[in-house]
Amino acid sequence: MKTIQVYDPPMCCSTGICGTDIDPDLVNFAAMLAQLGARGLKIERYNLGQQPMAFAQNPAVKSLLEKEGTEALPVIFLDGEIYLKGRYPTKEERPALFRTALGEEAEVAP
Amino acid sequence: MNLPNYQPDPSLTTRYLFFTGKGGVGKTSLSCATALKLAEAGKRVLLVSTDPASNLDEVLETKLTNAPTPIAGAPGLDALNINPVEAAAAYRERLIGPMRGLLPEAALRSMEEQLSGSCTVEIAAFDEFSGLIGNPEAVKGYDHVIFDTAPTGHTLRLMSLAKAWDQFLDTNTSGTSCLGPLAGLEKQRVIYEGTVKTLADASATTLLLVSRPQLAALREAERTSKELRALGVGNQRLVINGVFETKCPDDLTSQAMQQRGLAALAAAQEFISSLPSFIVPLRPINILGIGGLRVLLDGHGQAAEVTPQRNDWSLPEMGSLQDLVADIEKQGSGVIMTMGKGGVGKTTVAAAIAVMLARRGHSVHLSTTDPAAHVAQTLAGQVDGLTLSKIDPAAETAAYQAEVMNAQGAAMDEAGRSLLEEDLRSPCTEEIAVFRAFAREVGQGTNRFVVLDTAPTGHTLLLLDASEAYQRELERQARSTQPEEVLRLLERLRDPAFTRILLVTLPEATPVHEAAALQEDLRRARIEPFAWIINQSLLQSGSCDPLLQRREEAEHPYLREVVEKHATRTAWLPWQPEEPTGPEALARLAASSLEPALI
Numbered sequence: 001m002k003t004i005q006v007y008d009p010p011m012c013c014s015t016g017i018c019g020t021d022i023d024p025d026l027v028n029f030a031a032m033l034a035q036l037g038a039r040g041l042k043i044e045r046y047n048l049g050q051q052p053m054a055f056a057q058n059p060a061v062k063s064l065l066e067k068e069g070t071e072a073l074p075v076i077f078l079d080g081e082i083y084l085k086g087r088y089p090t091k092e093e094r095p096a097l098f099r100t101a102l103g104e105e106a107e108v109a110p
Numbered sequence: 111m112n113l114p115n116y117q118p119d120p121s122l123t124t125r126y127l128f129f130t131g132k133g134g135v136g137k138t139s140l141s142c143a144t145a146l147k148l149a150e151a152g153k154r155v156l157l158v159s160t161d162p163a164s165n166l167d168e169v170l171e172t173k174l175t176n177a178p179t180p181i182a183g184a185p186g187l188d189a190l191n192i193n194p195v196e197a198a199a200a201y202r203e204r205l206i207g208p209m210r211g212l213l214p215e216a217a218l219r220s221m222e223e224q225l226s227g228s229c230t231v232e233i234a235a236f237d238e239f240s241g242l243i244g245n246p247e248a249v250k251g252y253d254h255v256i257f258d259t260a261p262t263g264h265t266l267r268l269m270s271l272a273k274a275w276d277q278f279l280d281t282n283t284s285g286t287s288c289l290g291p292l293a294g295l296e297k298q299r300v301i302y303e304g305t306v307k308t309l310a311d312a313s314a315t316t317l318l319l320v321s322r323p324q325l326a327a328l329r330e331a332e333r334t335s336k337e338l339r340a341l342g343v344g345n346q347r348l349v350i351n352g353v354f355e356t357k358c359p360d361d362l363t364s365q366a367m368q369q370r371g372l373a374a375l376a377a378a379q380e381f382i383s384s385l386p387s388f389i390v391p392l393r394p395i396n397i398l399g400i401g402g403l404r405v406l407l408d409g410h411g412q413a414a415e416v417t418p419q420r421n422d423w424s425l426p427e428m429g430s431l432q433d434l435v436a437d438i439e440k441q442g443s444g445v446i447m448t449m450g451k452g453g454v455g456k457t458t459v460a461a462a463i464a465v466m467l468a469r470r471g472h473s474v475h476l477s478t479t480d481p482a483a484h485v486a487q488t489l490a491g492q493v494d495g496l497t498l499s500k501i502d503p504a505a506e507t508a509a510y511q512a513e514v515m516n517a518q519g520a521a522m523d524e525a526g527r528s529l530l531e532e533d534l535r536s537p538c539t540e541e542i543a544v545f546r547a548f549a550r551e552v553g554q555g556t557n558r559f560v561v562l563d564t565a566p567t568g569h570t571l572l573l574l575d576a577s578e579a580y581q582r583e584l585e586r587q588a589r590s591t592q593p594e595e596v597l598r599l600l601e602r603l604r605d606p607a608f609t610r611i612l613l614v615t616l617p618e619a620t621p622v623h624e625a626a627a628l629q630e631d632l633r634r635a636r637i638e639p640f641a642w643i644i645n646q647s648l649l650q651s652g653s654c655d656p657l658l659q660r661r662e663e664a665e666h667p668y669l670r671e672v673v674e675k676h677a678t679r680t681a682w683l684p685w686q687p688e689e690p691t692g693p694e695a696l697a698r699l700a701a702s703s704l705e706p707a708l709i
Contacts, residue, residue, distance in 0.1 A: 010224030015533040022514060022530070024521035031525035048217060049224040052205060056212035069216040091521075 002079050002101055003042040004033065007061050009073040010049030025088040032094055036101055048073065111375055116349045116388035117407065118144040120151040124316045124345070126243060126308060127256045130338075131320035132330040133452005134621070136351040138165045139397040140320055140390070141258035143406040149186035153253040157189040160239055160259050162571055163451070163628070164191045165620050171399045176200070176238065183400045188252075194235035195575065201225070201234040226579045232541055244304030310342035317346045323353050323371035325689060326484050327453075328378040335385070348387040350375070355391070356655045363648070364655035366687030394660035396619045423666045425649075426673035428682035430703035431459070434641055435466045438559075438610055445555035445602070447562045448643075449570055450614040451624040455645040456480075458690055459614050459683070460563035461488045462700040465693050468496035473558040477501065477551045479544070479573065480565035490692040501547045503540050510543035511535075545576050546593075552602055552609070553595025571628070574635055577603065603637055610640040615672065617647050617665035626676050642677035644669065646685045650705060 015027045037043045046054035048070070055061050060082065064072040068086075076084045078101060089097050129141040138159070145157040156178055159166045166189055167174050172181050176196055178188035202225045206218055224230075241248050242255060249255050308314050317338060319331040328350075335346055354371055356364035375382065390406065397406050438446060446463055448456040457478070464476040477499045478485045485498060511534045519527045533539075554560045564570045581600045602608050613629060615621040629639050648662040649669070673680050682704055690699045 010221045015530055022518050024518050024526070027518070027530045028522050028526035031523065031527075031529040034529065035525055049221050050205070052209045052213060052217070052221060055217065056209060062213070065217045066214045069214070070220040 001040060001042055003044065003077075004036065004083075004101060005044045005058075005077040005080075006033070006046065007055060007058070007073060007075040007077075008045065008047045009070055011047060023088065025090055028091070028094065029088040032098060036098070039102060041101055111379065111382065113350070113382075113387050113389045116140075116390050118147045120148050120153055123148060123254060124312075124314055125252075125254055126315040127254060128259060128315065128317045128343075129257065129320055130259045130317065130334060132322075132327045134454060134616075135320045135322050135327050135452075136390075136397075137320050138169050138258050138620075139403065139406055140318070140349060140351060141256050142166070142169050143397075143403045144318075145187055145189075145254070145256050146184055146400065146403050147407060148254050148256075149184050153186060154251060155187050155254045155256060156242075156249055156252040157187065157256045157258065158242060159189075159191045160235070160257060161191075162194050162235075163624055164193065164258075165451075165624060166191055166258060168620055168623060169398055169403070181400075192235055192238045194231050195571075197234040197238050198225070198231040201230065201237070223582060226582070231575060233538075240301050240305040243308050244301035244306075246304075306342065310344065312345035315343065315345060317343050319346060319348045321348065321350050322453075323350055323374050325374040325377055326457075326487065328374055328381065329484065329487075332378065332381040335381070346385050348382060348385055349390060350382075350387065351390045352392040353389045354657070357657070358653070358655040361652075361654045363651040363653040363685075363687065364658050367658070367685075370687070370689060392657065394657045394664075396664060398619060425704070426670050426680075428644065428669070428673060428680045428704060431462060431643065431681045431683060431700045432466070432703070434612075434643075434679070434681045435463055435470075435700065438463075438640075439467065439470060439472065441607060443555060443558050444607070445552050445560045445562060445609045446612065447564055447609065448612050448614050449564050449625075449628060449639075451621045454614045454616050454621050454625075455683075456614045457485055457488050457563045458696070458699070459612065459643050459645060460561045461485065462690070462696040463612075464496055464559075464561040465489070465493055465696045466700045467559050467561070468493045469697065471495065474561060475499065475551075475554055475558060476561045476563070478563040478565075479548055479551075479570070480563060485563060488691050489696070493693050499551075501544060501551065503544050506543040506547045507540045510539065510546060541576070545573065546596055548573055549577075549596040549599040550593070552599055553593075555602070555608065571631055574603075574632070574637075578635060604635075606638055606640070609637070611637060612641055612643050613639050613677075614643045614645055617644055617649075617668040617672075619668065622668045622672055622676075629676060641679040641681060642672050643681045643683060644672060645683045647682060648685050649682075651685060 015022070015030050033043050033045065048055055055065065060077075061075055064075060064085065072085050074085070074088060075082060076089070078097075083097065084093075127141070127144065129137045129144075131137055138161075141157060145155045149155045157166065157170075159174075164174075170181050170189055172179060172189065174189055174191045176190055176192060178190050181187045181189055202222060205225065206221055209218060209221070239257075243257075319335055321327040321331040331348060335348075338346070354364075354367050356368045358364050393405055395402060395405065397403060438444075446460075448460040448463075450456055457480075460476060460478075464474050468474045472495060474496045475498075476485060476489070476496060479501050485500060489496075489498060511531075514534060515527070515531065518530065522530065551560060551562060564573075577600050611632065613625040615625045625642065632639055647665060647669070648658060649665060651658065651662060653659060653662065683699060684702050686695070686699060688695065690696055
């Protein structure tokens with residue numbers, strides 16, 4: 001079973017609706033994670049505003065924060081490897097992530 | 111109508127007591143006096159204020175914090191203030207403190223910024239509130255927990271939040287969704303369920319609706335009664351505070367004051383007889399300190415019998431509202447905001463200014479940010495050139511949800527849209543929607559006059575706090591889809607040629623001190639108030655009623671304090687024999703001034 005870990009920038013909600021602006025890539029990504037979770041993937045999501053300890057305990061994330069600051073967030077891990085950092089996957093990138101996460105034969109949902 | 115005097119009976123009093131009602135009706139004095147009575151009967155009592163602009167400190171003459179503090183002179187009585195901004199700061203520190211040294215400075219700063227938003231501020235306060243009522247462990251040493259709540263709008267929000275969050279958690283499907291700063295979901299959930307249950311339990315909770323013998327306050331008590339009943343808070347009492355009977359039948363002012371009260375009680379008779387109702391007579395003094403509190407429930411005007419002494423009082427310089435409006439008018443457009451403690455007459459002053467400007471041929475929009483406002487009743491009539499509106503949180507939230515779905519939903523897939531829709535049902539959304547509506551109303555002042563009647567101080571402070579938090583967040587962001595009026599809100603509020611803030615007060619201790627504290631807060635936010643309005647002054651009333659004479663005399667030091675210590679400009683308004691509603695009465699009120707001949 002694959003694992004996706006997401007280290008979000010500090011935000012109020014997983015969709016960021018409480019901020020000054022709503023990022024559609026973030027909302028779609030959050031929805032995709034819900035779908036992947038329903039298909040059996042292990043999803044871990046940490047928000048710097050609410051679970052800062054998870055950031056301190058992940059050496060890769062901590063060192064990214066030290067080197068690049070919060071610009072490095074979000075950091076998205078697939079099976080422990082950094083898959084993407086600094087932004088959420090775009091509309092064009094999501095099918096690839098979806099396929100990789102589920103295995104190449106999976107049907108592309110999003 | 112013969113109603114019994116209000117007396118808290120320790121044997122009949124429930125563990126939880128909530129005092130609510132319109133601003134200025136005496137919630138703080140009554141909750142303090144009740145707490146004192148129960149403590150004197152040997153009970154252990156905790157008194158809690160949930161008002162962001164709490165006056166417990168002043169009334170109890172004790173510096174309070176967000177932890178129980180014993181009150182000197184009242185053994186058994188502890189009190190605390192739930193200050194939302196401090197609660198949020200404490201919440202931030204709980205999260206950030208342990209991370210110092212573990213995370214780089216930039217990450218900590220970014221946490222801090224996120225945790226300064228209005229959502230965190232509101233929820234942190236709500237969290238403390240529900241911790242006291244939903245968690246029996248937290249208050250186990252006390253026989254009674256008495257809540258002195260913020261004026262109605264805010265209280266309803268606080269109480270309905272328990273239900274809203276409880277329901278939101280119930281219907282939330284994704285589990286990771288918008289819980290705002292509600293870390294530790296399951297723990298919170300038990301507390302919110304406990305809060306909803308305790309509020310609905312008549313053997314645990316009594317709601318005391320406080321009113322004045324005044325129509326607007328009684329109507330608001332009635333509305334609140336219905337809304338809280340709908341939320342399940344069913345064990346309700348009504349206390350009508352400040353009922354006045356004159357000892358001087360030949361005098362116009364005291365006759366009118368008694369008449370005004372009787373007429374309001376008669377008009378609200380149906381509501382009054384629908385629940386157990388009590389009265390507290392008007393007292394001649396400001397209710398401050400343990401001694402004053404004893405006078406409120408026990409004292410039979412011993413103070414009233416003291417002959418008024420004409421001291422070396424000299425009238426400080428105070429202008430008229432008319433002169434003030436004439437000055438404001440020169441600008442041609444802009445925003446005028448009335449602010450101050452609840453019950454000081456912000457709505458009346460706002461309506462009077464709007465009528466005056468409209469009658470001078472200007473295009474004027476009168477609006478309110480107070481969830482419990484009565485602008486339409488106060489205006490009670492059409493005026494050419496004057497339009498009216500009200501920021502209705504439910505309608506604003508629905509409109510905001512639709513707007514976001516339209517603007518953002520298009521770029522999303524089906525799953526994204528349904529997740530966004532779910533998060534938009536989070537109680538947090540209302541804060542954003544109301545804030546944006548406020549920005550929109552302020553923005554309208556670019557081409558006409560907008561007169562904004564704000565909610566009582568606490569709520570206004572939170573709104574300003576949200577403006578600053580938004581501004582900071584916007585400055586960090588490169589891209590923004592925010593409307594222009596949101597982007598420019600703070601700049602406009604800070605522009606003294608665009609926004610005129612009028613601090614409205616009564617010539618009494620607490621309203622004056624609350625307005626002075628508000629002025630300090632505004633100045634810290636780099637907003638300078640334009641003038642102070644002293645409303646409902648009995649000066650020159652010429653009453654022969656000893657109680658009213660005492661009250662008139664008691665105004666003197668506060669009139670001086672406003673003019674000499676706080677205000678750069680002051681306008682004075684007299685107490686009105688008839689409630690100033692309708693364009694004619696409002697125009698008359700605005701035109702009144704002190705008679706130099708009587709000075």
